[in-house]
Amino acid sequence: MPMSLRTRVISRLADLPAADWNALGCGGIPFLRHEFLSALEEFGCLGEGVGWLPSHLTFWQDNTLVAAMPMYEKLNSFGEFVFDWAWASAYQRAGLAYYPKLVVASPFTPATGPRLLLRPEQRQTDLPQRCLEAALAFAASAGVSSCHWLFATDQSLLNSPQLLVRQGYQFHWHNRDYGDFDHYLSFMSSKRRKQIRKERREVREAGVTLRRVLGAEASDAEWAAFHRCYENTFDRHGNFPALTLEFFRELGRTMGEDVMLVLAEKTGRIVAAAFFLIGVDSMYGRYWGAFEEVPSLHFEACYYQGLDYCLERGLSRFEPGAQGEHKISRGFLPTATWSLHWIPEPRFHHAIADFLSREAAQIRQYMAALSRHSPFKEAS
Numbered sequence: 001m002p003m004s005l006r007t008r009v010i011s012r013l014a015d016l017p018a019a020d021w022n023a024l025g026c027g028g029i030p031f032l033r034h035e036f037l038s039a040l041e042e043f044g045c046l047g048e049g050v051g052w053l054p055s056h057l058t059f060w061q062d063n064t065l066v067a068a069m070p071m072y073e074k075l076n077s078f079g080e081f082v083f084d085w086a087w088a089s090a091y092q093r094a095g096l097a098y099y100p101k102l103v104v105a106s107p108f109t110p111a112t113g114p115r116l117l118l119r120p121e122q123r124q125t126d127l128p129q130r131c132l133e134a135a136l137a138f139a140a141s142a143g144v145s146s147c148h149w150l151f152a153t154d155q156s157l158l159n160s161p162q163l164l165v166r167q168g169y170q171f172h173w174h175n176r177d178y179g180d181f182d183h184y185l186s187f188m189s190s191k192r193r194k195q196i197r198k199e200r201r202e203v204r205e206a207g208v209t210l211r212r213v214l215g216a217e218a219s220d221a222e223w224a225a226f227h228r229c230y231e232n233t234f235d236r237h238g239n240f241p242a243l244t245l246e247f248f249r250e251l252g253r254t255m256g257e258d259v260m261l262v263l264a265e266k267t268g269r270i271v272a273a274a275f276f277l278i279g280v281d282s283m284y285g286r287y288w289g290a291f292e293e294v295p296s297l298h299f300e301a302c303y304y305q306g307l308d309y310c311l312e313r314g315l316s317r318f319e320p321g322a323q324g325e326h327k328i329s330r331g332f333l334p335t336a337t338w339s340l341h342w343i344p345e346p347r348f349h350h351a352i353a354d355f356l357s358r359e360a361a362q363i364r365q366y367m368a369a370l371s372r373h374s375p376f377k378e379a380s
Contacts, residue, residue, distance in 0.1 A: 004061070005059055005060070005061060005066075005127075005130050005131070005134060006059070006060040006061070007057065007058070007059055007060075007134045007138060008057075008058045008059075008060060009055050009056065009057060009058070009071075009138070010054070010055075010056040010058055011053075011054050011055060011056075012041060012054065013034060013037050013038040013041055013054065013056060014038050014041065014042060016034070016056075016058070016065070018033075018034035018035060018038070020065045021033075021034040021065070021068065021117075022034050023065075023119060024065070024066075024067065024068055024117035024118055024119055025114070025117060025118055025119065025120050025123075026113075026114075026117050028279050028280030028281070029113045029114070029279055029280075030255060030258045030259070030277040030278060030279055030284070031106040031109045031111055031113070031277055031284065032070060032106055032113060032114075032117065033255065033258075035250075035251070035254040035255050036106070036251065036255065036277075037056075037070055037106065039247050039250040039251055039254070040107055040243075040247060041054055042250070043244050043246040043247040043250055044244045044246065044247070045107070045108075045242050045243050045244055045247050046072075046107060048075065050078065050079070050240070050242050051074055051075035051076035051078055051079075052072045052074065052079065052107050053072060053073040053074075053075070053100075054071075054072055055071050055072060055073045055102070056068060056069065056070055056071050057069040057071045057104075057134075057135055057138060059127075059130075059131050059134065065119075066118070066119050066122055066127065067116060067117060067118045067119070067122065067127060067128075067131045068116075068117045069104045069115060069116055069117070069131075069135060069149075070104060070105065070106060070115070070117070071102055071103070071104050071135075072102070072103050072104075072105070072107065073100045073101075073102060073142075073144070074099065074100060074101050074102065074103045075099050075100055076099060078240075079107055079108040079242065080103060080105065080110075080148075080150055081110035081150070081151075081322045082110075082148070082150045082151070082166065082168065082339045084148070087348070087352060090348070090351075091145060091348065094347075094348075096145070096345065097145060098145045098146070099145070100143075100144050100145075101144050101145050101146045101147065101148065102139055102142065102144050102146070102147040102148070103147075103148050103150060104135075104147070104148065104149040104150065104152075105148075105149070105150040105151065108242060108243065109284075109286070110150075110151055110170070110321065110322040111151060111277075111284045111319055112151045112152075112153050112170075112319065112337055113151065113152075113153055114152070114153055114154050115149040115150070115151075115152040115153075115154055115157060115340075116128055116131055116132070116154050116156060116157065118131075128154070128156035129156060132156060132157065132160060132162075135147070136162060136342060139342060139344075140344065145343075145345070146341060146342055146343050146344070147341075147342040148339060148340070148341050148342070149163070149339060149340040149341075150339045151168075151337055151338070151339060152338055152339060152340055153338070157340045158338060158340065160340070162342065163340040163341060163342055164340065164341040164342075164343060164349070164352060164353050164356055165338060165339075165340060165341075165356065165360075166338065166339045166340070166341060166356050166359070166360075167336055167337070167338060167356075167359070167360040167363050167364070168336070168337040168338070168339065168363065169334050169335060169336055169337060169363055169366075169367050170319065170321075170322060170323075170334075170335055170337050171320065171324060171325075171327035171328060171332035171333060171334060171335065172317060172318065172319050172320075172332060172333065172335040173307065173310070173317065173318040173319075173320070173331050173332045173333075174316065174317055174333075175310060175311070175314070175315065175316045175317065178311055179311070180311055180312075181304075181307065181308055181311060184307065184311065184331070185197070187376050187377060188331070188375045188376055188377065189375060189376070189377055192329055192375035195329065196304070196330060198296075199295075199296035199299050199300065199304075200296070200300060200304060202294075202295045202296040203264075203294060203295075203296055203297050203300045206266070206294045206295065206297070207266050207267065208264050208265065208266045208271065208272075208294055208297060208300075209264070209265050209266075210262055210263065210264050210265075210300065210301065210305055211262070211263045211265065212260055212261070212262055212305060212309060213260065213261045213262075213263060214256060214257060214259070214260050215251055215252035215253075215255060215256040215257070215258070215259035215260065215261070216252060216253075216256025216257060217256070218252050218261055220249065222261060222263060222270070223245065223248055223249050223252060223261075224245060225263070225270040225273060226248065226261055226263070226270075226273040226275060226289075227244075227245040227248060228289070228291075229270075229272060229273040229288070229289025229290060229291065230243070230273075230275070230287045230288075230289045231289070232289045232290070232291065233287070233288060233289035233290075234289075243287075248275070257278070258277060258278045258279070259275070259276065259277055259278065260275075260276045260277075260278060260309070261273055261274070261275060261276075262274040262275075262276070262301045262302075262305045262306075264290070264294075264297055264300075264301055266292070266294075270291075271290060271291050271292040271294065271297075272288070272289065272290035272291065272292070272294070272297055272298075272301055273288070273289060273290075273301070274287065274288040274301040274302050274305070274306075275287040275288070276306060276309075278309075278315075279315075281315055281316045281317065282315060282316065282317040282318065282319065283306055283309060283310050283315055283317070283318045283319070284318075284319050284320075284321075285302055285303075285306055285318070285319065285320035285321050286321060288301060288302050299330065302320060303320060303327070303330050303332070304330075306318055306320065307331070318332070320332060325370065328370060328373050328374065328375065329373070329375050330375070331375060331376070333370075333371065333374060334367040334370045334371055336367070341356075
């Protein structure tokens, strides 16, 4: 007989020991770690003002935490990167409320990974299905319109007949046992090799030098300079910079080996900066900003420095963030991503299912067309 499963909602992750949460197999995925998610809550990044209310769903057997979903009650669709504004508009036109809804994701982080966190010994049991059933029961009782698992890689979710699957795409880099950067370039066409070398040379000729600094080694002044760059980029694009300087400094303190700054300097001052998260076998590019326009500096700071690091450390994958067809010519190829959606209202369930089927066919066609622009001599 299976052991009883108890569900508990946690609105403040700091109330749960970090070791218990991180034992759920997320130690190698930095944006799912207790330190990352808790820092968002404790240092002013979440709350009603931005529409992210922590409601983490945890699953217990006796007094042992065996599984969890990083869940949020959402009052809008900002910071998700899986766009459902049209769904919200349709609900409103039908006289229904789309918000609040539930989202299972890492806030403001369009990186792929599991959305049901499990103790390793539980992955091959019936616990994933039991947790999903408990999550759907919770959602049904919570008075929300829907529940959404974003950028999920869990087969237990992808195979669930109760959830609608939405296909998306990003541009990811995969290490094919490249030795160093020159060896990597040798797999590309001559045109693309010349382009990348030209871009790297432009940065050097502009008098810009770059430093990679792990979070544990970054000074308060360096964190402050990075945050000003981050805010500057958001301001220029009319977006709200939700992540605070104190949040980033806390990551440097608690996740020092798993976060990295790339600092671009000219005549002794920082002119641009980029922020990365580092997993066991993957790197994730997140934020960038610049005080001065330098040709190709964005490519150098956000892509080439990250690729250098992956090659030096033997990391297998680099996710540089959402969107950006310009990434293809630099070796980041179209890669399918997935989100799962529980839509209980029958009319909208069927309408959205039909939309997702047609959207997926268009995305597959578009990804195939994009792949024909691969920079590699042979598709890898």
